[in-house]
Amino acid sequence: MGNKGWSVLFGVTMLACAIGFAVSPLMGWWMPEGVSAHAGAVDGLFYLIYAVTAVAFIITEVILVIFMWRYAKTPDGKPPIAPNAGFPTFLKPFESFLNDHHKIELAWTIVPSIVLLVIVFAQVNAWAEIKYATRNRNDGTKVDSARAQIAVSARQFEWRMRYPSAARFKGWMAEPAATRKDFESFGKIPHFDDVHVVNELHIWKDHPVVVHLTTRDVIHSFNLPNFRVKQDALPGKMIPVWFTPTKVNCKWDESRQRYIDGYDPAGKKEKDKEYTWDIACAELCGWGHYRMIGRVFVHKDQAEFLDWLQKAEAEGTRRN
Amino acid sequence: MNSHAEHATDAHGHAHPELGFIRKYVFSEDHKIIGVQFLFTSIIFLGLGGILALLVRIQLAWPHAEIPFIHNYFPDNGGRMPESFYNMCFTMHASVMIFFVIIPFLTGAFGNFTIPLMIGAGDMAFPKLNMMSYWILWPAFVLISFSFFVDGGAAASGWTAYPTISSVAMPAGQGLASPAAPGSGPGQVLWLLSLLCVGVSSMMGSVNYITTIINMRAPGMTLYRMPMTIWAMFITAILQAFALPVLTVALILQTLDKTIGTTFFLPDGLSFGNWSPEVGGGQPLLWQHLFWFYSHPAVYIMILPSMGMVSDILATFARRPLFGYRAMIYSIAGIAGLGFIVWGHHMFQSGMDPRLGTGFMVATIMIALPSAIKVFNWLGTIYRGNLQFTTPMLFALGFVSLFIIGGLSGIFMAATPVDIYIHDTYFIVAHIHYVLFASSLLGIFGGIYYWFPKMFGKMMNDNVGKAHFFLTFVLCNCTFFPMHMVGLAGLRRRIPDITAGALEAKLLPLNEFMSISALLLGLAQLIFVANFLWSIFFGAKASQNPWKSNTLEWTTGDPVPGHGNFDTVPIVHCGPYEYGEHGDKDNCPQTEKSTTPVAAH
Numbered sequence: 037m038g039n040k041g042w043s044v045l046f047g048v049t050m051l052a053c054a055i056g057f058a059v060s061p062l063m064g065w066w067m068p069e070g071v072s073a074h075a076g077a078v079d080g081l082f083y084l085i086y087a088v089t090a091v092a093f094i095i096t097e098v099i100l101v102i103f104m105w106r107y108a109k110t111p112d113g114k115p116p117i118a119p120n121a122g123f124p125t126f127l128k129p130f131e132s133f134l135n136d137h138h139k140i141e142l143a144w145t146i147v148p149s150i151v152l153l154v155i156v157f158a159q160v161n162a163w164a165e166i167k168y169a170t171r172n173r174n175d176g177t178k179v180d181s182a183r184a185q186i187a188v189s190a191r192q193f194e195w196r197m198r199y200p201s202a203a204r205f206k207g208w209m210a211e212p213a214a215t216r217k218d219f220e221s222f223g224k225i226p227h228f229d230d231v232h233v234v235n236e237l238h239i240w241k242d243h244p245v246v247v248h249l250t251t252r253d254v255i256h257s258f259n260l261p262n263f264r265v266k267q268d269a270l271p272g273k274m275i276p277v278w279f280t281p282t283k284v285n286c287k288w289d290e291s292r293q294r295y296i297d298g299y300d301p302a303g304k305k306e307k308d309k310e311y312t313w314d315i316a317c318a319e320l321c322g323w324g325h326y327r328m329i330g331r332v333f334v335h336k337d338q339a340e341f342l343d344w345l346q347k348a349e350a351e352g353t354r355r356n
Numbered sequence: 357m358n359s360h361a362e363h364a365t366d367a368h369g370h371a372h373p374e375l376g377f378i379r380k381y382v383f384s385e386d387h388k389i390i391g392v393q394f395l396f397t398s399i400i401f402l403g404l405g406g407i408l409a410l411l412v413r414i415q416l417a418w419p420h421a422e423i424p425f426i427h428n429y430f431p432d433n434g435g436r437m438p439e440s441f442y443n444m445c446f447t448m449h450a451s452v453m454i455f456f457v458i459i460p461f462l463t464g465a466f467g468n469f470t471i472p473l474m475i476g477a478g479d480m481a482f483p484k485l486n487m488m489s490y491w492i493l494w495p496a497f498v499l500i501s502f503s504f505f506v507d508g509g510a511a512a513s514g515w516t517a518y519p520t521i522s523s524v525a526m527p528a529g530q531g532l533a534s535p536a537a538p539g540s541g542p543g544q545v546l547w548l549l550s551l552l553c554v555g556v557s558s559m560m561g562s563v564n565y566i567t568t569i570i571n572m573r574a575p576g577m578t579l580y581r582m583p584m585t586i587w588a589m590f591i592t593a594i595l596q597a598f599a600l601p602v603l604t605v606a607l608i609l610q611t612l613d614k615t616i617g618t619t620f621f622l623p624d625g626l627s628f629g630n631w632s633p634e635v636g637g638g639q640p641l642l643w644q645h646l647f648w649f650y651s652h653p654a655v656y657i658m659i660l661p662s663m664g665m666v667s668d669i670l671a672t673f674a675r676r677p678l679f680g681y682r683a684m685i686y687s688i689a690g691i692a693g694l695g696f697i698v699w700g701h702h703m704f705q706s707g708m709d710p711r712l713g714t715g716f717m718v719a720t721i722m723i724a725l726p727s728a729i730k731v732f733n734w735l736g737t738i739y740r741g742n743l744q745f746t747t748p749m750l751f752a753l754g755f756v757s758l759f760i761i762g763g764l765s766g767i768f769m770a771a772t773p774v775d776i777y778i779h780d781t782y783f784i785v786a787h788i789h790y791v792l793f794a795s796s797l798l799g800i801f802g803g804i805y806y807w808f809p810k811m812f813g814k815m816m817n818d819n820v821g822k823a824h825f826f827l828t829f830v831l832c833n834c835t836f837f838p839m840h841m842v843g844l845a846g847l848r849r850r851i852p853d854i855t856a857g858a859l860e861a862k863l864l865p866l867n868e869f870m871s872i873s874a875l876l877l878g879l880a881q882l883i884f885v886a887n888f889l890w891s892i893f894f895g896a897k898a899s900q901n902p903w904k905s906n907t908l909e910w911t912t913g914d915p916v917p918g919h920g921n922f923d924t925v926p927i928v929h930c931g932p933y934e935y936g937e938h939g940d941k942d943n944c945p946q947t948e949k950s951t952t953p954v955a956a957h
């Protein structure tokens with residue numbers, strides 16, 4: 037391979053990486069559509085960083101490849117560039133700057149610092165909105181802030197969900213002030229009439245939900261990629277997780293006599309992968325970690341959710 | 357200066373009676389031999405770690421297929437790989453690569469070999485301690501190798517060994533089997549003990565490197581005349597000395613939890629199947645803090661020496677002074693300093709207070725700055741150069757090109773909200789491999805090709821080396837770059853069967869592509885091994901300074917100096933980077949008086 041050939045190899049390889057990354061969204065190798073209220077903030081920040089890093093990548097790799105090409109040792113052994121050669125014409129206006137190493141070093145320290153600081157400040161708020169208890173606390177005084185509550189207990193290798201009974205749930209919704217104590221005790225104190233379901237998380241569209249997350253054995257991670265939610269379940273701790281679903285993915289199936297997910301309300305397809313939303317454990321928890329997968333069912337409204345809850349309750353009673 | 361001079365003369369002045377084979381090549385106190393010993397063992401473990409990686413890749417691409425060669429070991433599973441075996445493979449792959457390959461390569465092999473030679477010393481400050489630092493690794497080798505054959509197999513809870521899965525134990529007296537996972541039984545205990553030995557070895561090395569660099573520099577070798585390799589080794593040794601005690605503590609606590617029933621990492625009220633531990637009161641998050649307090653600095657331990665070597669190689673073969681020498685030193689120091697306050701970025705989703713996450717985020721984003729400055733300086737170094745595309749130079753350029761990718765992906769993960777989505781996906785795996793394989797390991801290869809003549813007095817074959825580089829560079833991008841995409845598509849790390857999840861199953865074709873590339877990448881390394889072994893015996897004889905380099909190791913009398921290194925104590929007159937126009941030659945060894953003021957900037 038000739039000396040200049042190496043710059044071609046570098047250039048082609050890096051170009052292939054860049055093109056590969058650029059076309060991935062078209063190939064489906066990309067983030068699935070976000071279906072929670074905060075997904076926009078997460079994805080927006082992702083694209084901001086994508087833009088910044090793409091520029092940095094292109095500038096540095098292009099310079100590297102150009103230098104490798106331009107300053108490759110020549111076959112006749114003469115230096116590739118005369119020691120006192122000037123700058124190419126398009127760089128002439130910056131000549132004095134480019135000759136002053138001190139200035140260059142200052143520039144390439146200050147400019148990236150500013151860009152990095154922008155990235156720092158751009159994200160502080162989104163993170164706080166998603167994870168800080170102070171921004172997400174539910175005081176139970178207003179109906180529209182009363183949340184759906186679900187206690188999720190992880191274990192090797194399934195998700196056990198605990199819902200309030202339909203009657204208790206209706207009470208919270210109707211009289212938030214009077215039921216406040218009971219409402220707030222739900223996460224910590226199980227009730228005799230709680231409804232237990234395995235691997236199915238039922239919520240309804242546009243209503244905030246808080247998940248009280250625990251584990252009874254090892255660390256698991258409550259990972260809802262479509263919702264941009266991820267939180268480790270930590271042994272010995274109960275951790276709250278907040279989010280608000282913004283899309284519906286389930287309906288009542290007459291023939292099977294149960295609610296099914298993977299359903300696109302706008303489309304015609306019966307089982308749509310894009311509307312199958314996993315709760316895929318994201319922290320290594322043992323041999324069955326890969327298949328510790330639950331499903332999220334987003335109902336179209338509170339009434340439908342209640343209907344599901346009543347049916348689940350009845351089924352639970354029947355079984356007992 | 358005077359005492360330095362005396363010391364160096366002294367080291368050399370010792371009469372060296374002919375040592376027997378054992379003292380000369382096995383229990384040697386000569387830093388060069390010890391360095392080569394580290395080199396050989398690291399290469400062997402690179403092979404083991406590589407085989408484990410290929411098993412992982414095979415399972416990922418063909419999750420329901422019989423595994424070639426070893427299917428007989430899985431009769432109960434129809435020849436397919438059991439999930440626990442897969443967990444063991446990736447756990448041991450990472451543990452071996454980090455603790456038995458990259459760290460011993462960089463601080464063990466190169467630290468030992470280069471430090472005394474490049475500062476003009478006769479040997480390390482504490483030669484016996486140096487010998488110990490190698491031989492204490494052998495218990496580690498034995499324990500880790502033996503752990504594959506114990507009940508339940510080797511450790512399988514990830515190289516991060518998070519409690520409780522790693523640490524929970526049956527009550528004392530009921531054996532070591534774990535209620536949480538088969539690999540967390542005796543295999544985990546051996547893993548812990550083995551890492552303890554590695555830690556002791558690294559600590560001995562660090563003490564030695566720091567002392568040697570501070571005390572034993574040749575006359576005239578001021579701190580600001582030290583080559584970047586030495587600066588990097590110096591700062592790495594300091595990092596290691598401060599961070600390692602914390603890992604040691606964590607390992608001891610987990611060992612106690614596993615063996616005598618303490619509960620440092622085990623909280624109240626857990627149950628495993630039908631069995632519940634009776635006592636608790638511990639805190640699983642404590643392990644993560646201790647572990648990452650060491651392991652984040654450790655990722656810099658795994659790259660700073662490579663950066664140093666790459667800087668020297670670039671300057672040598674660009675025939676240009678290193679651009680921004682001081683800025684390079686300050687940015688390494690900056691990386692090392694900041695490196696101590698960013699560990700929490702591995703724990704954003706762990707249940708740690710999210711406000712603490714914000715703090716760690718700020719420090720983490722800012723650590724990208726010194727990394728960026730280093731890249732700019734490397735580009736500045738080759739600017740207007742006279743680039744000689746030797747094999748070491750190609751690996752150094754490859755390092756620069758691919759470190760850019762690894763550094764940039766770090767920014768995504770440092771952004772807390774984005775990390776919610778990509779944490780524990782293949783995006784992280786892509787990042788790890790761009791910084792550790794595509795950067796550290798390429799730097800290591802560069803270093804081997806570069807110092808081979810000094811180590812063995814022979815040249816490695818350059819054309820074969822270039823073939824090795826070509827294949828490695830292309831195939832490592834084919835193997836690791838698509839991991840960014842599958843990670844963004846939601847592929848979780850550490851899963852043996854990607855067809856279980858709704859988002860993941862469709863990524864199988866891309867996984868196959870990566871696995872085939874990985875297999876070829878593994879094969880391409882055989883070219884290196886062949887070239888390495890062949891050249892030791894049959895390589896062309898090396899001259900004293902084959903690369904026309906400036907640093908002191910190339911001024912020893914023989915190509916491979918004897919114990920004591922220098923015939924006469926070298927006197928240093930100038931910095932290491934005076935390349936370019938010097939009258940009729942284009943370099944100026946550090947032992948000569950500078951002729952032209954090229955280093956004016």
Ligand code: HEM
Nearest residue numbers: 655658659701702720724727763766767769770779788791
């Ligand atoms: C620009 C500089 C860098 C930044 C901003 C950065 C940031 C990060 C962050 C935030 C994580 C955690 C991601 C997660 O688990 O969600 C991470 C993981 C990691 N980084 Fe970096 N990083 C940088 C450079 C490096 C370098 C130079 C190395 C090593 C040589 C390295 C090695 C690793 C490793 C091994 C992990 C994964 C550990 C694991 O979970 O197994 N990083 N990095």
Ligand SMILES: [Cu+2]
Nearest residue numbers: 317319321325
């Ligand atoms: Cu899991």
Ligand SMILES: [Cu+2]
Nearest residue numbers: 652655699702
């Ligand atoms: Cu880190």
